[in-house]
Amino acid sequence: MEHTQRWRLGVRVPRPLRHELSRLPLLSTLEQASEAKLIALMAPSGYGKTILLAQYARVSQRSCSWLSLSGEMADPLILARALAFSLQTTLPDLKLSRFERTLQDAAYSQDMAVALAEDLVDTPDNLRIILDQAQYLSKTSGEWLETFLECLPEGHQLLLGGYEGLPVNLSRLAFRDELMILGASQLAFTPQESTAYLSARGLEKEHEQLHDSLEGWPAGMALVSAQAKEYLSPAELIRGLIEQLPGEWRDRFNQVGPLSIWSEERARQIGADLPPGWLEYAARIGLPLAPLGQGDYKPHRLLLKELKKDLAKTPVAPALFAATGRLLEAEQDLYSALDAYRKAGACAEEHRVLYQLLFDLTQRSEHAVAAELLEPYAWQELPPQIQGLMMSIYSRLHRTAEVAEMVERLSQSGHDNPAVAKALAEWETDQGNYAVALQRAQQGLERPLLSGYDWTIRLHNAQLRALWLGGDIEQAWVQAQAGIQRIQSDDPVALAQLYHFAAIIAAVAWQPEAAVDYGRQAFQLYRDAGALHGMALVSWEVMNGLVLQGRYEEAWAAYREVQQVIGGHPHAFQWEQAHLLELVADLHLWNLELTEAAQTLETLALQTQPKRQDIYERASLKRYEVDLRLGTWSPQTDPWPAVGESDYGLLWRGMMLLLSGETEQARQSLEQAVDRLDGAELLRAQALLAEAELQEGREGASVQCVRELSAKLGGISLLQADMPYMPQLAQVLGGLGGGKAQPAPVRIPQAREPQGGHLKIMGDHFSLSFGGEEHTLSHKRGRELLILLATRGASSRDMLVDAMWDGDADPKNIDYFKVIVRRLRHQLSQILNTAEDPLPFRQGVYQLGSSMVWQTDYGELRQAVEQKDQEAVAALLEHCTNRFLESIGEEWAEELRLEIQDLIEEAALWISNEDESNTLGLEALVRLDSMNPMYYEGLIERLKKLEKSDKARIYYKKYLRMMVSEDLGKPQEYDLI
Helix, strand or coil: CCCHHHHCHHHCCCCCCCCCCCCHHHHHHHHHCCCCCEEEEECCCCCCHHHHHHHHHHHCCCEEEEEECCHHHHCHHHHHHHHHHHHHHHCCCCCCHHHHHHCCCCCCHHHHHHHHHHCCCCCCCCEEEEEECHHHCCHHHHHHHHHHHHHCCCCCEEEEEECCCCCCCCHHHHHCCCEEEECHHHHCCCHHHHHHHHHHCCCCCCHHHHHHHHCCCHHHHHHHHHHHCCCCCHHHHHHHHHCCCCHHHHCCHHHHCCCCCECHHHHHHCCCCCCCCHHHHHHHCCCCEEEEECCEEEECHHHHHHHHHHHCCCCCHHHHHHHHHHHHHHCCCHHHHHHHHHHHCCHHHHHHHHHHHHHHHHHCCCHHHHHHHHCCCCHHHCCHHHHHHHHHHHHHCCCHHHHHHHHHHHHHHCCCCHHHHHHHHHHHHHCCCHHHHHHHHHHHHCCCCCCCCCHHHHHHHHHHHHHHHCCCHHHHHHHHHHHHHHCCCCCHHHHHHHHHHHHHHHHHCCCHHHHHHHHHHHHHHHHHHCCHHHHHHHHHHHHHHHHHCCCHHHHHHHHHHHHHHHCCCCCCCHHHHHHHHHHHHHHHHHCCCHHHHHHHHHHHHHHHCCCCHHHHHHHHHHHHHHHHHHCCCCCCCCCCCCCCCCHHHHHHHHHHHHHCCCHHHHHHHHHHHHHHCCHHHHHHHHHHHHHHHHHCCCCCHHHHHHHHHHHHHCCCHHHHHHHHHCHHHHHHHCCCCCCCCCCCCCCCCCCCCCEEEEEECCCCCCEEEECCEEECCCCHHHHHHHHHHHHHCCEEHHHHHHHHCCCCCCHHHHHHHHHHHHHHHHHHHHHHCCCCCCCCEECCEECCCCCEEEEEHHHHHHHHHHCCCHHHHHHHHCCCCCCCHHHCCCHHHHHHHHHHHHHHHHHHHHHHHHCCCCCHHHHHHHHHCCCCHHHHHHHHHHHHHCCCHHHHHHHHHHHHHHHHHCCCCCCCCCCCC
16 A cells, blocks of 8 residues: 555554653543544643543553544545554454455545445454544545444444544534543643642642643643743743744734634735744744644644734734635635634625525535524624525524514515525415415515525425425426426526426326436436435435336436445435335335345335334335235234334225225225325325225226326336235226236235233333233343333344443344343243244344234333323323333433333323322322422322322421432421311
């Protein structure tokens, strides 16, 4: 590999310094953070990030690779190669075969990130990959590192050391609790560490005063103990060094305060009046400057703070900050430019940059980030175009009260801004006021449009959305076609969105050929703009339109095309991938490629459970349908799965009921499905409903609808697979043309009721009952596994191990997991007295045996609350304490415990409000949280009102003891005589 010679020093762990302080508490924190996929040390210079990471690499029990980044690693290709070299230096036997294959075509660096991560799957050790000096990452190399981190196999860990504001998006990891950040406050010396360090450097006095004045800043401690050996505040330290600058330009040195990166050229660009060589001189006298290479330096934040404080007193400050803003804007550092313009008081420039940032963020659906940018501003003080964006952003974040206030004010005051018009139109559409929404959008189109952004398209799309959701599909289709013919734009994303919306409307209007044409144009425009998410989303419309026309080969080609684009980003596009994979399974199913359909649906189920229950449920039900067609599933041996009220659940239930001969119930379910589905699934539901009508002896509207669609589409080939289940419809329509040979029609017998087992998990202890008898599970981990499967459903081994060991994928845990499964399987077989495997492992997932339906008291309470069953709720609340799950101590159990606690509180408050003579709910709240005075007071008041004085006195004594022992203040007094 290239460049390895100059990387050799960069992959060596730094040696300890002579007076280095061992950071034992922080080292312990790092060692115990095994659940974090990324540990980021983010602080200004001088906080000991490199020293701490080096100490960790030297003392850690785990294998650690080290890489000190340099300026050239702003190039993601060089970063990838350097990281690979570091990994192979740590693990000489590591084979990077996938990664080396991607080096042959380096055009797309993200593929290298995926390949390098995948090469770490088979390593015998869990690696700690340390990247120091991460401030050298560019936006592009930061995105490369995000992809690498997302694909990094479980058990490996990345540690980053750099300045605050690294170009790496951490939100996804934070959401999954896979992130630990150590900032300046955590990295600063503790008082004990300051005393130890200063004593080692020969300073014996004023340790506490120095620690407080320097706020534990390690570099400040080093400067004080090495130079003055006396007390100096951070400001005095900085000012003492500035005093060493030459007098002729010392007073003008503050003019570089607005710049966060210093170079002599950048100082000249903002108009700083400093002589040649000033920067080299400042570095030489010891000012805290971190060299970045090529004459660039990063000044310490304390230095900048002092310079800005001095600069604010001078008349040149606004001009310097404004010039800095222009420089940063030219460099596309818009966030820093916005801050500079704000400090300069340059409102017009500030608002221009703010508008650009907000617009770009909303285009990428980064609404939370946009909202953070808006926090310093009162909406009344912003120009109308930003007010409009603000309304759209807050609407997406469901900040309804704030949006409603803006809508009321702007509606009354009038406006002439298209951004406001679009926001008002979207608001009215969301409120169901479709006619008003159309009027708002039209008003925006009649106003002068803002330069720089194509508001014509955006207002046109707002009109289409109002028409579509308002049910006026015919008019929406007319306007979509008119917009395509009339509107021109130089903005490829805006134009792509126009074609994308037209494709959606065409599909809803049963114009699949137009949907395909418009979708393909949108796909190409998104590709030209590099909008990968748009490409992934519109490809679904293209494939669906092709399927409706029976153009399966072209649908496969469309799938392969989009996979070439997003296939290298499995984590960044996991939900788009899931939707496309579901359509692939449908293609197999409708072509009666049943084995392929089964395999695809298994993959889909594993990818989406438990995070996307909607897709997981559809995948599971479609798998039952595949098994039905294969003849490997029947309710005689397996019960019908529990089916909710989801869109596809209604379709599936209707089909099963129809095949079971329960025509009336089938029709009712299918009528609901027709109202809620769209695309190919809507067509299937419509056809099944037509069959139900024919079996009832009438030719209703659904038969006519299918007949018209068949004529419009030139036959409906995707219904060929369903024809065995719709014999009367096939006869009426005279066949739908083409298709493969069909299996014989399937008639499904009535499902027998499965046996039931019951788990109690909401009380003090766990219990299992079957056949009216309680049984014991002696093995603690076995109980946990059973609860996981009963509450989560079928799960892969990785998911279960991850839950039971809080993300620790140590092979020993996996081996132990197999022992747990064997023990639990054996115990359940004895309890159930059955030859069937009670804990089967099929298609990569564990599940509870199909002959059993496992109920939990948690599920029963939820059902009772939903059904407003007071008697059942009261019975279940009587023994609720929610203490058993607390004893497990694992993260999954705590999440489940909190879910149950919320449900118990909801149930208790509901039953107390419903029946004032009932105290069970309030008593349950006291048991749930015996340290909450409000619960005691509410219960005592209720008992007193019901004249249950004896019981009230008992609880009042408990209440008094609790208030005194917990020191919660003066208790309420009650007359309970």
